[in-house]
Amino acid sequence: MSASLLVIAVVALAVAALCRRHGLSSPLILVTVGLAIGWIPGLPTPELNPELVLFLILPPLLYSAAQESSYQAIRARWRGIAALAVGLPLVTTVVVGFVAHLTVPNLPLSAALVLGAVVAPPDAVSAQAIGRRLGLPRPVMTLLGGESLLNDATALTAFRIALAAAIGLTASLSEGLLTFAVAAVGGLVVGLLFGVAVSWVRIWLTDPPMETAIGIMVPFATYFVAEQLHCSGVIGVVTAGLFLGQRSVRLGYATRLQDEAVRKSIDVILESFVFLLIGVQMPFIIEGVEGESWVQVAIDAAAVLTATIVIRFLWVYPAAYLPGVIFRGRLGPDPRPTPASVFVVSWAGMRGVVSLAAAFGIPLTTQSGEPFPARAEILLLTFVVVVGTLLIQGTTLPWVIRKLGVTGDERAQDRLAYAAAQDRASREAEHRLEEIAAGLADDDPRRMQVVLMRKWITSQRDVAWEELGRGPETIGESPTAAGSRIRTELLHLQRKVFIAERDAGRIDDEVLRIALRRLDFAEGQGDRGV
Incomplete structure (x- = not known):
């Protein structure tokens, strides 16, 4: 199993590198490659372990996104983010659940609501990557980023409540709301405590390697402690990430440079790995529905996928405009979004590995010992929603952004x-x-x-x-730019000399590393663009 995971990680990184080299959107290509790998006869492929995703993959990705987010920007647009990250997952859970209940044969409403909660959280990682590449306006990026930070917490909490009802653990509406409130507040408190403690320790240490090592462990420790206390680990990780991201300006320059490099490398590995892992799961999912009518399965899948996509539009447009109409002038400044930007936010609803991990986390039996109703069908429908939204929305989102001209200055x-x-x-x-x-x-x-x-x-x-x-293409190279170019050329020349000295045996590798480190910092200081 461990060897299979290592092979998947290596292949995923290679595919992602090719995609980045040629400017391609990697999520769908990685899923496609995963599908091909999953169907290779005799090749051992690992079944997705929910704990692997929810404990080892989701926390560092959320933590990284939170550290790169702007607390001021999120606070300024808290209403829109709350509508997307809290209201929309709950509405999606209910609507998709009822559609699945009415469409899928022998699917009780309690199990259908589990499916609704599973497919509720969009994976905004790929949407944000596309948006950054195409220059989406910052307000749109703030909404998508804020949504991606918090919607997993809402959906996973709703999933737990729906799952408890489906397996026979009685849970009233009031108990569910109380569970949700305790999870949210508890996660917030745990995240703040970790953030304050880690911030103090890192400033006290003044040891960049150790500070970065502690930072790597923060999301895992925060998530684990919060979950052990029956709080939201996702909210805990996001809170700690936002707090430490704001406090990072007080760290030393070496720590900040090192943190950013390590964080981005980890993000690339994990994002590539999870999308390839999604595709590899197809054989396991198909095995579960053997003997079913594929016509009925196609109808079920089309209904659930359509409901998942449409409900986002039906929620986003009113949420974007109604508050400003109803509470005109009483909610503080919140610029009116353009119809084109609202459409882009509505279309950026691709699902990801969190949905599939939650689906695989559904138990095989209920409390009474009976098989969980339509578990195999729920897994298949979740897979169809994930791949379908990546295929339909993920591949067309760049075209939609360009066609509507949604760009920022x-x-x-x-x-x-x-x-x-x-x-x-x-x-x-x-x-x-x-x-x-x-x-x-x-x-x-x-x-x-x-x-x-x-x-x-x-x-x-x-x-x-x-x-x-004006740029250098119209006025030519500025004196400062010329000085920077000459300085960089001289640094490169010195670097070659030091390497040649090492190769000739006149200095050893330790001296070379010292020299290169100083030259690297000098070159980095010369890159002052914004």
Whole structure:
């Protein structure tokens, strides 16, 4: 089993690398490759383990997304995010559950609601990746990002409540609401406690490798403790990630650089692995429905898939416009979204591995010992929804974004804001340099460093303001850009010399590593673009 998982991880990473190299959307291609691998005769393929996804894969992905999110942006659009991350999964659970109950033969309503909860949470990872590549407006990206952080918690809590009713553990509506509230508040508290504790420890350590190692363990520890306390591990991880993401500005530069590199590498591995693993599950799912009428299965699948897609539209449009009409002027500023951006948010409803993991987590029997009703059909319908939304919405979302012209101009605004802030920062630095210079004698050799620092500060300001104008394709290479290019060329030349010295035996590898580390930081400091 472990060897199979390792092979899947290696193949997934190779496929994802090819997709990224050629600018292709990797989720659907990875699922397709997984389908092909799953049908290879005699090849051992692992069955999806829900604990593997919900404990080892979901927490680090959520934690990474939370750290990269903006707390201010989420707070400014909390109503839209709440509608997508809390209201929509609950409505989807009910609507899809009733559609499945009316369509699938011998599927009781309690089990149908389990299916509704399973397919309720969209996987916004691929939608966000597409949006970043095509330049979606920041408000749209904030909505999709906020939804992806919290909708799993809502759907998984609804799944637990529906599952308890389906297997015979009596749960009234009031008990379900209480369970939901306790899980949400408890997860929030656990996440804050972990965030405060880890933030203090990392600042106290001032040891970049150890700080990054602790950061890697945070999502797993937070999720585990929250779940052991019967709270929402997802909300705990998201809360800890948001808190530590805001506090990361107080860490050392080496820790921040290291954290980002490690986090992005882990994200690539896990995202590639889970999408390939989805495709590999097809043989296990087909085995469960052998002997069923495939005509009826097709009807069931079409009904559930259609309901899953349509209910998002029926919810998103009213949620986008009705609050502003009903509570006009009483809810604070919340810019009216354009119809095109609302359509893009409605269309970005692809499902992912969380849905499939929840489906595989359905027990084989109820409390009475009877087989869980239509478990095999629920697994198949979940698979159809996941692959169907990836195929229908995932492949067409880039075309929809381009066709509707939903793009943002935040990059120009960011450059202006950066230039203004850099100007203020440079003035403060120059003032401090004047204070330092005033305390030095005229013949003090340290005055040369003051002169060099003043030139460096001026260069920073010049770069920021130059980037506001026309690009080099219209005005040619700016003096600062030329200086940066020459500086990079000289750094590369020095790097080659150090490597040649090592190859000639005049320095050893430890000296080479020291030299390369210094040159790498120097080159990184030269890349000041926004």
